[in-house]
Amino acid sequence: MSITAFIVISIIKSVIVLGILLTAVAYSVWLERKVSARIQNRWGPTRVGPFGLLQPLADGVKFILKEELTEPHVYRPLFIAAPNSSLVFAITSISVIPFGNWVDLGPWGTYLQITDLNIGLLVVLGITSMGVYGVALAGWSSNNKYSLLGGLRASAQMISYEVSLGLSLVGVLIITGSLSLRDIVDAQRHLHWNIFLQPVAFFIYLISAYAETNRTPFDLPEAESELVAGYHTEYSAMKFAMFFMSEYANMVTVACLATLLFFGGWLGPVFGPPILQMILPVLWFCLKVFFFMFLYVWVRWTLPRFRYDQLMAFGWKVLLPLAVANIVVTALIVAWRA
Amino acid sequence: MIPLSYYLLLSGILFACGVLGFLIKRNIITIFMSIELMLNGVNLSFVAFAAQWHALSGQVFVFFVMVVAAAEAAVGLAIIIAVYRTRETLNVDRVNLLKL
Amino acid sequence: MLHLILFLFFGTICVAGAINLLAQSHPINSALSLIAVMASLAGEYLLLGAEFVAAVQVIVYAGAIMVLFVITIMLLNAGKEERTKGSRIAILIGVPGVVIGGVLVAWTLLHRPDMQTVPIGALKGDPSAIARLLFHQFLLPFEVTSVLILIAIMGAVVLASRPEAIARPHHSTPGPQETRKLVATGKDRR
Numbered sequence A: 001m002s003i004t005a006f007i008v009i010s011i012i013k014s015v016i017v018l019g020i021l022l023t024a025v026a027y028s029v030w031l032e033r034k035v036s037a038r039i040q041n042r043w044g045p046t047r048v049g050p051f052g053l054l055q056p057l058a059d060g061v062k063f064i065l066k067e068e069l070t071e072p073h074v075y076r077p078l079f080i081a082a083p084n085s086s087l088v089f090a091i092t093s094i095s096v097i098p099f100g101n102w103v104d105l106g107p108w109g110t111y112l113q114i115t116d117l118n119i120g121l122l123v124v125l126g127i128t129s130m131g132v133y134g135v136a137l138a139g140w141s142s143n144n145k146y147s148l149l150g151g152l153r154a155s156a157q158m159i160s161y162e163v164s165l166g167l168s169l170v171g172v173l174i175i176t177g178s179l180s181l182r183d184i185v186d187a188q189r190h191l192h193w194n195i196f197l198q199p200v201a202f203f204i205y206l207i208s209a210y211a212e213t214n215r216t217p218f219d220l221p222e223a224e225s226e227l228v229a230g231y232h233t234e235y236s237a238m239k240f241a242m243f244f245m246s247e248y249a250n251m252v253t254v255a256c257l258a259t260l261l262f263f264g265g266w267l268g269p270v271f272g273p274p275i276l277q278m279i280l281p282v283l284w285f286c287l288k289v290f291f292f293m294f295l296y297v298w299v300r301w302t303l304p305r306f307r308y309d310q311l312m313a314f315g316w317k318v319l320l321p322l323a324v325a326n327i328v329v330t331a332l333i334v335a336w337r338a
Numbered sequence B: 001m002i003p004l005s006y007y008l009l010l011s012g013i014l015f016a017c018g019v020l021g022f023l024i025k026r027n028i029i030t031i032f033m034s035i036e037l038m039l040n041g042v043n044l045s046f047v048a049f050a051a052q053w054h055a056l057s058g059q060v061f062v063f064f065v066m067v068v069a070a071a072e073a074a075v076g077l078a079i080i081i082a083v084y085r086t087r088e089t090l091n092v093d094r095v096n097l098l099k100l
Numbered sequence C: 001m002l003h004l005i006l007f008l009f010f011g012t013i014c015v016a017g018a019i020n021l022l023a024q025s026h027p028i029n030s031a032l033s034l035i036a037v038m039a040s041l042a043g044e045y046l047l048l049g050a051e052f053v054a055a056v057q058v059i060v061y062a063g064a065i066m067v068l069f070v071i072t073i074m075l076l077n078a079g080k081e082e083r084t085k086g087s088r089i090a091i092l093i094g095v096p097g098v099v100i101g102g103v104l105v106a107w108t109l110l111h112r113p114d115m116q117t118v119p120i121g122a123l124k125g126d127p128s129a130i131a132r133l134l135f136h137q138f139l140l141p142f143e144v145t146s147v148l149i150l151i152a153i154m155g156a157v158v159l160a161s162r163p164e165a166i167a168r169p170h171h172s173t174p175g176p177q178e179t180r181k182l183v184a185t186g187k188d189r190r
Helices: A003-039 A055-064 A077-098 A120-130 A132-141 A147-175 A181-184 A199-212 A237-262 A274-300 A306-338 B004-024 B028-053 B058-086 C002-023 C027-047 C053-075 C087-110 C128-138 C139-160 C163-167 C178-183
Strands: A102-105 A109-111
Touching: A003 A055, A003 A077, A003 A237, A055 A237, A077 A120, A077 A132, A077 A237, A077 C027, A077 C053, A102 C163, A120 A132, A120 A181, A120 A237, A132 A147, A132 A237, A132 C002, A132 C053, A147 A181, A147 A199, A147 A237, A147 C053, A199 A237, A199 A306, A199 C128, A274 C027, B004 B028, B004 C002, B004 C027, B004 C087, B028 B058, B028 C002, B028 C027, B028 C053, B058 C053, B058 C128, B058 C139, C002 C027, C002 C053, C027 C053, C053 C128, C128 C139
Parallel strands: none
Antiparallel strands: A102 A109
């Protein structure tokens, strides 16, 4: 494929994926409001459009038109840069997530993935590590003791659970033998899904990911009753919307990774004419990701919050030894079979 | 295809900036960051020479440098916190009780 | 050509970040410049083909060690630096000295008769190849570094904890009633 065709196809893929991701982020807010409302025995958004489906549009317009409170006591450069960097890192990790197989569009063909790096999983972990800066710098630059405490707590929590997140994925890597996300999904053909081979790793990954994205039951840094609003106390309108969007984009990334690594990605029954064979894998992928987003919301509105010392003790004293034990057992079994 | 000396030059510039920061800065955290900058310059040299001599050991050795840098950063920051608790300052010129 | 453009792009960010680290007076700005240096160094490693090293550079260096620095700066609330007599002397002597040394080294490096070139992506640092080296040839240093990290963790925890938390590990900080008693009798300060 020539270089111009490669560049044009990559740009088209990036634009499409980015558009779908931002729409998914907006509608995950809708999902959260609807599901939380039904769990709490009420309706949720029903007025704006059928089933409240245009509510994200109304929210977007609100965020754009709202007045931005400009405080004189904040450290301006970091105050503006923190939510932007948080959003940028949250959105960037979608660039290595594969959605489906090879598709042929006329004379050209491409994988349904923006780029297939052979260290794709490490790139996602690296971007997750860099996402801590948005939270820490937001808390510090707000020049406010509640924000500083919330920012410190949030960043300490995030770097603690990154360790067990990474270690829980090593079991999957030992079985697969490659860091490329496409290879990991290809190794799960014929219902050899990694959820059956690595159930403990799946639960460690899910718990660590909930803590990493600062969602209940690990959302003490942004708990309303504890710290006003934690690290985004001083933020209003568009910057607050950026934090909001980056949280939901991180949730989407975690859901995508969970399906790719443990539930077989886009693998599922495929039949019919070629056009259907190209679309069905993407459909299975979206269904599985939707299930994980639903699980996120379900857990949030069911479980109470951890206290901060319980949270840190759980991460270091329970999840980390469990993840290491999982690696040891997996390595022993793989070495015994070889 | 660029000469290897360009990579070594970049590595040398980073190392020189690290040395300069170590000498002229007075805040102890910034001095620590200059040490990390020096270590990064050395890492770039390792990887550049690994590319030239086709020896993967150069890239493996970068891991050991990173691990040592991480351990040193952890212990060093703990010492800084302990010093701050007793002397209430982060300026190295003020931590001079043992001076003649 | 593309190789040179990419090298200059990442190299300029590296050098600019390094000089900004020296020029800024507030440590948080220096920390952010250092993060920019580390991220662009990861780009340089990718140009040399060391993909695994680049990923680990971002995860460990830019994503963990620098977070430690930023958290410490936030915690200790380090303000802007002050100029003392020692720092003025160091600037007067140090800057010309290091600049002269750097120019000498640059001259020696750039004016060699045989300039060996490296192509883009010179040595492919495959994770499996690096792992094979790490666990066969470099096994002893690998195990020693894990012990080193354990010692560093223990040392950092001991050094950064409060003295009374070690002396009386079950009474770390007094509750509200005890604090009121301590304040009333003037015993809350050393």
